[in-house]
Amino acid sequence: xxxxxxxxxxxxxxxxxxxxxxxxxxxxxxxxxxxxxxxxxxxxxxxxxxxxxxxxxxxxxxxxxxxxxxxxxxxxxxxxxxxxxxxxxxxxxxxxxxxxxxxxxxxxxxxxxxxxxxxxxxxxxxxxxxxxxxxxxxxxxxxxxxxxxxxxxxxxxxxxxxxxxxxxxxxxxxxxxxxxxxxxxxxxxxxxxxxxxxxxxxxxxxxxxxxxxxxxxxxxxxxxxxx
Numbered sequence: 001x002x003x004x005x006x007x008x009x010x011x012x013x014x015x016x017x018x019x020x021x022x023x024x025x026x027x028x029x030x031x032x033x034x035x036x037x038x039x040x041x042x043x044x045x046x047x048x049x050x051x052x053x054x055x056x057x058x059x060x061x062x063x064x065x066x067x068x069x070x071x072x073x074x075x076x077x078x079x080x081x082x083x084x085x086x087x088x089x090x091x092x093x094x095x096x097x098x099x100x101x102x103x104x105x106x107x108x109x110x111x112x113x114x115x116x117x118x119x120x121x122x123x124x125x126x127x128x129x130x131x132x133x134x135x136x137x138x139x140x141x142x143x144x145x146x147x148x149x150x151x152x153x154x155x156x157x158x159x160x161x162x163x164x165x166x167x168x169x170x171x172x173x174x175x176x177x178x179x180x181x182x183x184x185x186x187x188x189x190x191x192x193x194x195x196x197x198x199x200x201x202x203x204x205x206x207x208x209x210x211x212x213x214x215x216x217x218x219x220x221x222x223x224x225x226x227x
Contacts, residue, residue: 001050002118002142003096005088007076008037008054008104010063023188024218035214036185039107039207041069046205047111049118050096055088082152090146098122098144100129105184106139107211108197113179117142120177128170131179134193136160139182145174191219 009016011030021029044052054070056063064073077087085101092099098121100114109131117129121144129142136159147170155165167176183193198204198212 001096002098002100002121002144003050003053003092004044004047004100004102004114005053005055005074005092006037006040006044006102006104007057007084007088008067009057010060010066012066013058013060013063017186019187020185028218032185032211032214032218033104035207035211036107037104038069039205039211040102040104040109042205042207043107043109043111044102044114047114047118049100049115053092055084055101080153081157082155083149085141086147086149086152089141089143093143093146098142100140100142102140103184105186106131106133106182107185107208108182108194108201109139110180110201114140117177117179123175125175126173127175127177129177129179130163130167132163132181133184134181135184135186136164137162137184138166139184140179141166143174147171147174188218191215195219 016033017029051072053072053074054067055074055076057076059075067073074088074091076084089099089101100117113131120129121127121142123144126145130138131140133139151169151171155162155169183190183197185194195212195215198208201208
């Protein structure tokens with residue numbers, strides 16, 4: 001069984017999509033973030049590979065109330081991104097044998113990719129799965145074993161070479177599966193490639209159809225002479 005944890009921040013408690021908000025405004029950025037998170041959650045549930053958690057950045061009870069559609073929540077914990085991913089992955093491996101970490105930035109993910117990763121992780125040999133992002137990072141990482149904390153924390157995240165660093169850091173003793181490359185939604189320039197990837201989905205979920213409409217609207221809005 002492979003559990004999924006989707007990393008989310010709670011609007012009002014943590015800043016979300018600040019680079020996108022610089023172009024679209026905070027209200028629109030929050031709206032698109034909420035729809036992205038809903039699409040990722042739907043795809044994770046449809047994959048049906050194991051329990052689906054929302055990994056909350058905040059510990060306040062209001063954060064749990066905000067994400068009421070989630071059946072399960074866990075805390076990301078403290079520290080930098082590497083520390084928080086290591087913490088959540090350790091919980092998933094302990095509870096379920098293997099885990100996949102997702103962000104809320106790639107609503108165009110296909111459930112079949114998650115199923116493929118889960119099949120790969122059903123092994124007694126140490127294995128990891130990685131989903132590259134076009135900005136040099138990754139939209140998912142999976143593991144069927146605990147990776148030492150320092151291998152997560154010595155990586156420089158949010159850089160063009162993050163994926164390369166990450167794979168090297170986790171070690172050659174791990175067998176790797178590379179999934180499809182996707183566009184993470186971070187800035188207004190990501191709207192166009194993301195919309196194309198959503199349009200290429202053969203069987204889009206209702207939440208993915210909704211986010212596509214929103215992205216096309218915001219894409220047009222950001223390119224209008226008034227903005």
